[in-house]
Amino acid sequence: MPEHESTPDDTRADLEEEQADAREPDEDGAASGMSRRSFIKGVGGTAVATAAMSGATETDAAEASDGPDGVRVANITLSINGEAHAVSRVEPRTTLLDVLRNRLEYTGAKPVCERASCGACSVLLDGKPVYACSILAMDAEGHEIVTVEGLLDGDSLHPVQEAFVEEDALMCGFCTPGFVVSVAALVAENDDPTLDEVKKALSGNLCRCGTYTRVFAAAQTAARRVREGT
Ligand code: FES
Ligand code: FES
Numbered sequence: 001m002p003e004h005e006s007t008p009d010d011t012r013a014d015l016e017e018e019q020a021d022a023r024e025p026d027e028d029g030a031a032s033g034m035s036r037r038s039f040i041k042g043v044g045g046t047a048v049a050t051a052a053m054s055g056a057t058e059t060d061a062a063e064a065s066d067g068p069d070g071v072r073v074a075n076i077t078l079s080i081n082g083e084a085h086a087v088s089r090v091e092p093r094t095t096l097l098d099v100l101r102n103r104l105e106y107t108g109a110k111p112v113c114e115r116a117s118c119g120a121c122s123v124l125l126d127g128k129p130v131y132a133c134s135i136l137a138m139d140a141e142g143h144e145i146v147t148v149e150g151l152l153d154g155d156s157l158h159p160v161q162e163a164f165v166e167e168d169a170l171m172c173g174f175c176t177p178g179f180v181v182s183v184a185a186l187v188a189e190n191d192d193p194t195l196d197e198v199k200k201a202l203s204g205n206l207c208r209c210g211t212y213t214r215v216f217a218a219a220q221t222a223a224r225r226v227r228e229g230t
Helices: 008-023 036-046 096-103 159-166 176-189 195-201 212-228
Strands: 072-080 083-090 122-125 128-131 144-146
Touching: 072 096, 083 096, 122 176, 128 176, 159 176, 159 212, 176 195, 176 212, 195 212
Parallel strands: 072 144
Antiparallel strands: 072 083, 122 128, 122 144
16 A cells, blocks of 8 residues: 555545535535535546645635636646745646646656556655645645655755665666655655665555665665765
């Protein structure tokens, strides 16, 4: 089971709750316009990573407007790597990964499976690793998002990035940004993880090249660097 902020059970429970909500009329006795349930409907049954979303600022339906083809769109502001980014005309179905890569050019998070299985799209949401492919952009409003680009300190690599270089912990590199983000979350909480703790923390990330041994070594090297301040 991935160590990211969701489980299939969470997802199922969330969808059931949304479906229950959808059956309830609002104060005017009518179905409300823009809501999380419409967003969930827009991305089908794979939406996950909602456990960290309890404090989400939902885009007000009053701010939404009709876009092309009658699709409801809204303007949102996302806090990414410490900067506020205004994103206009976001559709309910649009994922955080889509906004990051195609509207804001943060291309570190990679689209691979796009169904919450591989971890290549991992970003930090309020410090926790999540799958950006499975979070709706509107639901990310009001949260602090950090991408792999945001781990840099000016031109200096983050200790985790240094550790991946030191341990030569990649082959094709496609999974690497996701692993780096997940390791950064781990060492921020635990600067002396056991190998089992490393494996558990990285269980939501897959590497098709099979570079796991070096990735695990990089995680422990990163923890040492953080511990020693190097
Ligand atoms: S692309 Fe998001 S988990 Fe695979
Ligand atoms: S290094 Fe190629 S997928 Fe991980």
